[in-house]
Amino acid sequence: MAALDLLGRRWALRVIWELRSEAKRFRDLQQSSGASPSVLNQRLGELKQAGLLANTAEGYELTHAGRALIEAISPLHQWAEKWAKGLGS
Amino acid sequence: MAALDLLGRRWALRVIWELRSEAKRFRDLQQSSGASPSVLNQRLGELKQAGLLANTAEGYELTHAGRALIEAISPLHQWAEKWAKGLGS
C-alpha cells in the first residue's frame, strides 16, 4: 500500500472527503477541514500532482481518479459509522 | 468521518495492514512498518483502546472489529494498486 504514504499524511484523506460531492474553494476547504493554509496548500499540491484533484474555475474538485478513490473509500466510511456507534457500548 | 482522526495518524493504518493476515510481535511490527518504538507504542495503545487490536500470547492481532476494518479497506487497496500503476503513464 504505497498509497498510504500519500493518503496517510495529515488532512490528505480529509480533503478528498470534503470534495466528495462538490467543488470547494481554498478558504472553504480551510474552514471545513480545519487545516492551516500552509499545510493545506502543501496537500493540495501533492494531491494535484497525484492526479486526484484539479483546480478549476469552480474551485478544487476531484478528477476521475479522485472520484474512483471516493468509491473505494465508501465501505470504509460505512465501517466508520458503525464503529463510531459501537464505541459507546 | 471521525475515524480519520484515529486512522489518519501516521502508521495507524499501516499497523492494521501489517496485521491483516497474522499476529505480530512488537519488534516485528517495528521492522515491517518502519515506525519508531515510541510512536508505535503510542499507536498500539490507541488502536487497542479503540478495540481494533489486542495483545495476546501470540503477539498483537486484530479483533473482530479490526478484521471488519480490513474488509472495509480492501477496495481501497485494490484502488491503490491500480492507481500506483497509472502513475507511470
Added chain:
DNA sequence: CGCCGACGCTACGAAAAACATAGCAGGAGA
C-alpha cells in the same frame, strides 16, 4: 544461583511536520 536472549516498552534530545496568524499579489467590479 547466574547468565543469556527475547519480550514489551520507556527516555532522551534532535529533526520534521503542522500549527496560528498576518499579509501579499492578482483580478473583478463599482
Added chain:
DNA sequence: TCTCCTGCTATGTTTTTCGTAGCGTCGGCG
C-alpha cells in the same frame, strides 16, 4: 481608485515523529 474575493506565502511557535539507547521482566539453561 477603492474594495472585495481569490489563491497562496512568510514567520515564529508548538506538536509530532524520529533514532538510539536502555530498562525491567520472564523463561530457559547450565
